[in-house]
Amino acid sequence: MIIKSFFTIILFFLTVFGGVLTVNAQSQLSKTDSAEVIKKVLESSDKVNTVVYKIDHKKKGLSEKDTTYTTAICSLYIAPKDRLKAYHIVDKGYASSYGKGFAHLRYDGKRAFYLSKLIDSLDVYREPYIDKGKRNLEQIVHSYSFLLLGEHFALRKPSGKGDSQAPNVLITEEVFNNKAVYCITLKFEDNENARNRVEKLYIDKSDYLPAGGSSFWQWENMESYEYYEVEYLSINPEISLEEFKVDKDQTVNLAERYKVFKEKINKESIN
Numbered sequence: 001m002i003i004k005s006f007f008t009i010i011l012f013f014l015t016v017f018g019g020v021l022t023v024n025a026q027s028q029l030s031k032t033d034s035a036e037v038i039k040k041v042l043e044s045s046d047k048v049n050t051v052v053y054k055i056d057h058k059k060k061g062l063s064e065k066d067t068t069y070t071t072a073i074c075s076l077y078i079a080p081k082d083r084l085k086a087y088h089i090v091d092k093g094y095a096s097s098y099g100k101g102f103a104h105l106r107y108d109g110k111r112a113f114y115l116s117k118l119i120d121s122l123d124v125y126r127e128p129y130i131d132k133g134k135r136n137l138e139q140i141v142h143s144y145s146f147l148l149l150g151e152h153f154a155l156r157k158p159s160g161k162g163d164s165q166a167p168n169v170l171i172t173e174e175v176f177n178n179k180a181v182y183c184i185t186l187k188f189e190d191n192e193n194a195r196n197r198v199e200k201l202y203i204d205k206s207d208y209l210p211a212g213g214s215s216f217w218q219w220e221n222m223e224s225y226e227y228y229e230v231e232y233l234s235i236n237p238e239i240s241l242e243e244f245k246v247d248k249d250q251t252v253n254l255a256e257r258y259k260v261f262k263e264k265i266n267k268e269s270i271n
Contacts, residue, residue, distance in 0.1 A: 051232065053074055068095070112132075114128060152210060172185070181205060196217060
């Protein structure tokens with residue numbers, strides 16, 4: 001889950017220890033410039049209280065042969081004191097060799113709502129999964145946390161928690177998806193659980209917000225990879241907390257939400 005862990009690791013190594021900065025790239029930033037980039041990233045994230053974005057994501061798990069492709073529109077209400085860091089509404093379309101599906105996901109700080117169906121059965125009734133138990137809540141959200149940027153926007157200062165694999169941190173200037181970005185690369189030391197582990201986060205130079213990222217690692221003869229791109233649809237829109245509320249008997253017309261979702265996706269593609 002590169003989105004969730006990336007900034008905890010970055011800030012811990014850069015602001016607490018200064019990181020292990022490699023210097024073998026021509027576009028490598030100096031230690032001073034790297035610290036300034038991290039400072040501006042924190043300042044930028046601190047100004048975001050609500051956000052709506054589209055994320056295109058693809059992922060293959062370590063033991064999986066298939067790649068899953070996901071496009072989602074996510075609305076977040078940043079809540080730094082909440083254990084999951086943000087209340088959210090997520091509409092996502094996904095596709096793999098198993099078929100194409102659509103899901104509506106919601107979390108309001110107390111309950112989580114999860115409803116997912118294959119595209120050809122959106123009109124078929126299925127009871128949504130609603131839970132308020134702490135452990136089950138976190139398990140539900142964890143299953144799609146790769147789509148959520150709440151951890152980034154809620155991280156106002158270093159947490160003091162590191163990672164079991166010490167990384168080398170490299171910050172370079174690059175072009176990502178036709179945007180000028182800072183690429184923050186973490187290269188981890190091999191251990192018995194992972195080798196050749198590399199994680200990247202691309203920070204847009206114009207606003208210091210995440211523009212995308214990737215992850216790759218291997219174990220034995222298996223490999224895992226993850227890649228995503230982010231497009232911000234609205235920064236700090238007025239979103240009522242009522243929109244995130246999950247009632248104990250919450251229902252959602254998935255066919256109608258999918259129709260609206262497709263219209264939004266198609267509109268953004270044209271723009």
